Amino acid sequence: MLPIYTYLIFSVLKPLLFLLKSSVFVQQVINGLTVGGVYALIALGYTMVYGILELINFAHGEIYMLGAYLGIIFLGFFTAIGLTSFSLPLSLFLAFILSIIFCSSYGYTMEKIAYKPLRNAPRLSPLISAIGVSIFLQNYVMLTQGATDKVFPHIVENAGLEIGGVSVTYIQLFIITVSVLMMLSLHIFITRTRMGKAMRAVAQDKTMASLVGINIDTVISVTFVIGSGLAAVAGLMVASYYGLVNYSIGYIAGIKAFTAAVLGGIGSIPGAMFGGIFLGLIESLSAAYISPEYKDAYAFIILIIILLIKPSGLFGKSQEEKV
Amino acid sequence: MLELNNIRTSYGQIEALKGISLRIDQGEIVCLIGSNGAGKSTALMTISGILRPKSGSITFIGSNISNMPPHSIVEMGISHVPEGRRIFSRLTVKENLEIGAYTKKSKFKNQNSKLKKQYEKIFEMFPVLKERQKQMGGTLSGGEQQMLAISRALMSGPKLLILDEPSLGLAPIIVSRIFRAIREINHEGVTILLVEQNAHAALNLSNRGYVLESGKITMHGMGKELLNDEQVKKAYLGE
Numbered sequence: 337m338l339p340i341y342t343y344l345i346f347s348v349l350k351p352l353l354f355l356l357k358s359s360v361f362v363q364q365v366i367n368g369l370t371v372g373g374v375y376a377l378i379a380l381g382y383t384m385v386y387g388i389l390e391l392i393n394f395a396h397g398e399i400y401m402l403g404a405y406l407g408i409i410f411l412g413f414f415t416a417i418g419l420t421s422f423s424l425p426l427s428l429f430l431a432f433i434l435s436i437i438f439c440s441s442y443g444y445t446m447e448k449i450a451y452k453p454l455r456n457a458p459r460l461s462p463l464i465s466a467i468g469v470s471i472f473l474q475n476y477v478m479l480t481q482g483a484t485d486k487v488f489p490h491i492v493e494n495a496g497l498e499i500g501g502v503s504v505t506y507i508q509l510f511i512i513t514v515s516v517l518m519m520l521s522l523h524i525f526i527t528r529t530r531m532g533k534a535m536r537a538v539a540q541d542k543t544m545a546s547l548v549g550i551n552i553d554t555v556i557s558v559t560f561v562i563g564s565g566l567a568a569v570a571g572l573m574v575a576s577y578y579g580l581v582n583y584s585i586g587y588i589a590g591i592k593a594f595t596a597a598v599l600g601g602i603g604s605i606p607g608a609m610f611g612g613i614f615l616g617l618i619e620s621l622s623a624a625y626i627s628p629e630y631k632d633a634y635a636f637i638i639l640i641i642i643l644l645i646k647p648s649g650l651f652g653k654s655q656e657e658k659v
Numbered sequence: 660m661l662e663l664n665n666i667r668t669s670y671g672q673i674e675a676l677k678g679i680s681l682r683i684d685q686g687e688i689v690c691l692i693g694s695n696g697a698g699k700s701t702a703l704m705t706i707s708g709i710l711r712p713k714s715g716s717i718t719f720i721g722s723n724i725s726n727m728p729p730h731s732i733v734e735m736g737i738s739h740v741p742e743g744r745r746i747f748s749r750l751t752v753k754e755n756l757e758i759g760a761y762t763k764k765s766k767f768k769n770q771n772s773k774l775k776k777q778y779e780k781i782f783e784m785f786p787v788l789k790e791r792q793k794q795m796g797g798t799l800s801g802g803e804q805q806m807l808a809i810s811r812a813l814m815s816g817p818k819l820l821i822l823d824e825p826s827l828g829l830a831p832i833i834v835s836r837i838f839r840a841i842r843e844i845n846h847e848g849v850t851i852l853l854v855e856q857n858a859h860a861a862l863n864l865s866n867r868g869y870v871l872e873s874g875k876i877t878m879h880g881m882g883k884e885l886l887n888d889e890q891v892k893k894a895y896l897g898e
């Protein structure tokens with residue numbers, strides 16, 4: 337018996353060890369974490385709104401797209417007035433803050449105009465309204481910014497670190513760090529603050545939340561503002577990573593992030609964080625080891641398998657638990 | 660303190676309250692009894708602003724609250740423990756209490772010390788909640804959840820506490836514990852509106868009582884009077 341086991345273990349472990357040691361693997365993990373962090377930031381917006389309103393905000397991807405455009409506009413302006421050559425960190429910081437403010441205002445307004453009037457309507461109505469907002473925002477950007485690709489100002493050198501055949505660019509490090517910091521801050525906000533607790537209470541039982549004196553409208557607005565702010569950060573980072581922006585980038589990113597949210601269990605905040613990173617890793621590893629052409633399909637195959645095994649997603653609450 | 664004047668509330672076409680009027684004075688315990696489906700919970704939800712009355716007015720300490728949003732009504736000093744307790748099951752016991760104090764923004768120092776006193780009072784009344792502070796609300800037993808629901812409602816420092824069937828589904832020994840707590844809360848100066856199917860215990864505890872039948876108030880009197888009323892005995896006391 338023993339030799340058979342030994343053989344089996346070695347036959348599985350040996351290629352696995354080789355795989356883990358190889359620089360290709362490490363490289364793909366880093367690439368995956370970069371994209372995954374961005375997916376996670378967008379997925380949080382879907383999952384938070386769903387948790388509170390049971391609405392899939394199809395226009396959320398467009399907020400991310402707006403974030404990317406606003407980044408180009410602000411950084412372009414800062415370059416023109418010479419701020420970027422004076423201090424790059426300062427201009428990046430300002431660009432982030434301004435994009436967050438603008439995108440959050442868009443998110444706030446979108447909820448007030450397109451969703452709030454439909455709060456008590458049948459469930460399909462706000463969904464259709466969301467698709468309407470999405471089409472509107474895409475066309476609004478296409479008309480004002482043009483239908484062709486826009487180039488992100490080349491202000492950060494494509495330099496990086498090179499360790500044992502693995503290269504990590506500074507932009508990648510920046511994206512991973514910022515994503516982790518944003519997720520940590522959100523976690524602290526949700527678990528520790530008065531408003532964070534109110535958000536969790538509203539997600540569990542809106543009637544009871546009003547009976548303890550929570551203004552539901554305020555909590556919903558805060559949810560949209562935070563989700564949109566995270567999407568703005570994601571948009572700006574991706575634009576600087578890929579260097580190109582187009583009015584339709586919100587569509588694919590939105591679907592990917594939505595997949596990540598469902599994968600982790602829609603409505604669950606840790607689920608969205610995990611789902612986003614998981615999705616990024618699957619994409620980059622499958623592109624490297626299986627074939628790059630079907631990169632987008634693998635994510636959906638995994639999604640289908642997970643939903644077949646656990647329909648509520650990896651971190652999701654089972655349906656019975658929701659009263 | 661609270662006055663309902665000819666309140667009508669409907670669910671779509673169905674009129675659940677057909678013009679009810681009642682009055683609660685400062686410091687009283689008033690109960691509302693009636694069989695299942697009479698409209699008791701509807702009346703309470705209308706007072707809290709969750710349901711909007713079709714017509715009629717609700718006055719609380721001199722202001723008309725019938726068009727106020729629920730959160731403003733809590734700020735005015737009305738706290739509602741709904742039927743079925745509705746504990747936030749995925750918040751800890753401590754967080755459930757904190758969220759009960761949501762309207763008390765701890766901006767000021769004296770507000771903080773007031774809150775601290777409130778916690779102490781609650782843990783003295785229900786020591787089990789102190790032991791279970793870190794547990795999720797959903798893991799508590801039915802009786803503990805009722806204690807938590809009442810405590811959560813007290814955290815906002817209400818002038819009027821509304822309780823919807825607090826004894827529902829609880830063992831007799833727990834019920835008497837809850838009723839004792841209600842009396843204590845009233846002694847501390849909180850006015851109480853109590854809805855119960857357990858009419859005997861409720862009428863014994865109350866200064867006055869109203870009987871609600873199919874959306875209408877059919878009887879009204881002192882607690883002891885209603886306990887000895889032949890009709891009430893037959894319909895609600897099983898005698």
Ligand SMILES: Nc1ncnc2c1ncn2[C@@H]1O[C@H](COP(=O)(O)OP(=O)(O)O)[C@@H](O)[C@H]1O
Pocket residue numbers: 670673675693694695696697698699700701702
């Ligand atoms: N959400 C609702 N939708 C429609 N009808 C309701 C709803 N809630 C209660 N009702 C109806 O209103 C009436 C009063 O209900 P309720 O106030 O819950 O009675 P009680 O609390 O006295 O048992 C009942 O006939 C009930 O069927």
Ligand SMILES: [Mg+2]
Pocket residue numbers: 699700701742
């Ligand atoms: Mg009821």
